[in-house]
Amino acid sequence: MRITPETKLTVFYCQNCFKEDSRILEAQMGSEVALYPIACSGRLDPLFILRAMEQGSDAVCLFVCDEGMCRYFEGNRRASKRVAYTRTLLDEIGIGGDRAFVRFLTESEKAKPVKMIAEALANARKLGPSPLKSASAKRRKK
Amino acid sequence: MITATRKSLDEIKNMIRPYTRVLVAGCGSCVAECAAGGEKEVAQLVSALSMAFKIEGGGPSLTEVTVDRQCVNIFLDELEDPTRSHDAVLSLACGAGVQALAERHADRNIFPALDTQFLGQTKSPGLWLENCLGCGQCKLFYFGAICPLGRCAKQLFNGPCGGSQNGKCETDSEKPCAWQLIIDRLDGLGALNRLEEIYEPCDWSLKQGRGPRKIEREDQQS
Amino acid sequence: MKKESNLQKILKEGHFAVTAEAGPPRGCDPEIMYKKAGILKGYVDAVNVTDNQTAIVRMSSLAACSLVQQSGVEPILQMVVRDRNRIALQSDVLGAAALGITNMMCLSGDHQCFGNQPGAMGVFDLDSIQLIAAVKKMRDESKILGGDELTSAPQMFIGAAANPFADPLPFRVTRLAKKVKAGAGFIQTQCIYNLARFKEFMKMVTDQGLDRKVYILAGITPLKSAGMAKYMARKVAGMDIPEEIIRRMEGVPKADQPKEGISICLETIAALKKISGVSGIHIMAIEWEEAVPEIVSAAGLMNRGAGSV
Structure with missing residues (x-):
């Protein structure tokens, strides 16, 4: 799977959040969503989010286990701090920090991946196309 | 090690905007340790700048490269050709590295992407603290290995000043008073009597007496 | 230039000394210093002229001292090490002595x-x-740092500060001893509101015999309002104002608070006079010089064998 200009939402998620195979989930969500499972949310690097935005995603969502529920103790907390840093960087870039967000999932939410991803997608739609897309569109018109 | 922090994206953009091809050069030593100028940070910065320029409607093309040490001349050989094939270099080294690179390229603009901060330690992941001023006359023996020049806001050799309260510095209630640390440590070592001494003023000629300092050792030369 | 300090003479003769403070203005009008000196004249033995206090740019302490002196009041030149290096500091000491400070x-x-x-x-x-x-x-060797000879030595009665309320307390006394060893002839303390802690400090000072080597002037600042008390307690580094003092100030109507502040001040002075090792008081009436004559008179300190230059 690749992120394309059609992608509205890129999802990074801890493998302990959703048990379903990412390909099955992707098939259910359609072309607007790109999914990337990671071994632990603590592995998330700000560069993942930057690259997703660069390649055409309108928003990035990170799903992590609920507060205190991380299998590796602090992965979720560290990841959310990195997202917070990346949000400031996205503000500096001019994309807007609100396009990257973290969702802490309760045990019952973890059982409903499609619902959770759909909610994040709705949020991404609300944010509209990334300023990077309108910039390319403008250039094409010229 | 030497610590640094990234300049704002706007400041960096303003420096490199006029150029077509810019080499973004990281340094794998101190500034990588403090997560400001290593390979990872170069990748993040290039990604961020590319997007920011795209939103603006265009900007220079950026090439990533990272060498082990920009402050050591032989490591800069690796940057020789890439520098020549670009219009300008955005260096993520400390001030020493930026200057060492610039010295080799009279015809290229070399820009700093970082604000060099201080000589310090990595206390814990994500926390760096200043603790040495490089005064050229280490007096740590007297002060229980806690430097009043590097860590007291007023650089007092005969402190603490009247602003020390509850073990904290008057300038910042979060910051420990270096003199409280010195007293506690010497107390623990049974050496409080060292503080009855009146310490002479620092000899600043050893730091800045004749401008920039130089260490020259023939036994180390080729 | 051999001119003896009046303050030193008074202390040497065993009189209870009173000093006050006059902060230079944030401008260059000399009249302000003349006026402040005029208010204090005849009530105090000498007046501290602050040196860019709280790091706010003001008329230079040395120039303001000279204006105070012209008004017939003996100045005490405050010099902070924050703004000038050893070249400038030593040069200013010579300049001050030349002006008769x-x-x-x-x-x-x-x-x-x-x-x-x-x-x-x-x-x-x-x-x-x-x-x-x-x-x-x-002063004593006619030499500057590094050992070069001066053509003439400045006569200076050297003072220093002590803050009995900063931490750590035992080291405050050690530091005072260091200041005495370095050459301080008199000490002015931080404003005293916490008498219990000051007594504890003075006990340590007298136990070490430091009061016989240096004159200690106890610091006093009249509180003008409850707001000022709270501000100082919270914001001023190294200041210790007990809750009960703040409550006492809050307990009276705003219009009566200055009077209450002066009452607290007078009670403190009465208590300080009884503490062994205290040679005088230093009144820091911050931007309230008019309060000083009232305090000095009401404290019964007018006829103490003192007087201005």
Whole structure:
């Protein structure tokens, strides 16, 4: 799977959040969503989010286990701090920090991946196309 | 090690905007340790700048490269050709590295992407603290290995000043008073009597007496 | 130039000394200093002229001292080590002596981050104790730091500060001893509101016999309002104002608060007079010089064998 200009939402998620195979989930969500499972949310690097935005995603969502529920103790907390840093960087870039967000999932939410991803997608739609897309569109018109 | 922090994206953009091809050069030593100028940070910065320029409607093309040490001349050989094939270099080294690179390229603009901060330690992941001023006359023996020049806001050799309260510095209630640390440590070592001494003023000629300092050792030369 | 300090003479003769403070203005009008000196004249033995206090740019302490002196009041030149290196500091000591200034206070100074020039470089080339030692060397050996001879030695009664309320308490006494060893002849303390802690401090001072080597003037600041008390307790570095003092100020209507502040001040002075080792008081009526004559008179300190120059 690749992120394309059609992608509205890129999802990074801890493998302990959703048990379903990412390909099955992707098939259910359609072309607007790109999914990337990671071994632990603590592995998330700000560069993942930057690259997703660069390649055409309108928003990035990170799903992590609920507060205190991380299998590796602090992965979720560290990841959310990195997202917070990346949000400031996205503000500096001019994309807007609100396009990257973290969702802490309760045990019952973890059982409903499609619902959770759909909610994040709705949020991404609300944010509209990334300023990077309108910039390319403008250039094409010229 | 030497610590640094990234300049704002706007400041960096303003420096490199006029150029077509810019080499973004990281340094794998101190500034990588403090997560400001290593390979990872170069990748993040290039990604961020590319997007920011795209939103603006265009900007220079950026090439990533990272060498082990920009402050050591032989490591800069690796940057020789890439520098020549670009219009300008955005260096993520400390001030020493930026200057060492610039010295080799009279015809290229070399820009700093970082604000060099201080000589310090990595206390814990994500926390760096200043603790040495490089005064050229280490007096740590007297002060229980806690430097009043590097860590007291007023650089007092005969402190603490009247602003020390509850073990904290008057300038910042979060910051420990270096003199409280010195007293506690010497107390623990049974050496409080060292503080009855009146310490002479620092000899600043050893730091800045004749401008920039130089260490020259023939036994180390080729 | 051999001119003796009046303050030193008074202390040597065993009189209870009273000093006050006059802060230079944030401008260049000399009348302000004349006026402040005029209010204090006849009530105090000498007046501290602050040196860019709280790191806010003001008329220079040396120039303001000269204006105070012209008004017939003996000045005490405050010198902080924050803004000038050892060349400038020693040069100013010579300049002060040439103008007939005979007292000075050697201080660290409030950190530059507190004032209106937070971007200034903090010099701190010498610390306050090293400055005391340097001035003593100039006075007693006619030499500057490094050993070069002076053509004439400045006569200076050297003062220093002590803060009995900063931490750690035992080391406060050690530091006072260092200041005495370096050459301080008199000490002015931080404002005293916490008498219990001050007594504890003075006990340690007298136990070490320091009161026989240096004159200690206890610091007093009349509170003008409950707001000021709260502000000082919270914001001023090294200040200790007990809750009960703040409550007492709050307990009276705003219009009566200045009077209450002066009452507290007078009670403190009465208590200080009884503490062994206290040679006088130093009244820091911040931007409220008019309060000083009232305090001095009401405290019964008018006929103590003192008088101004």
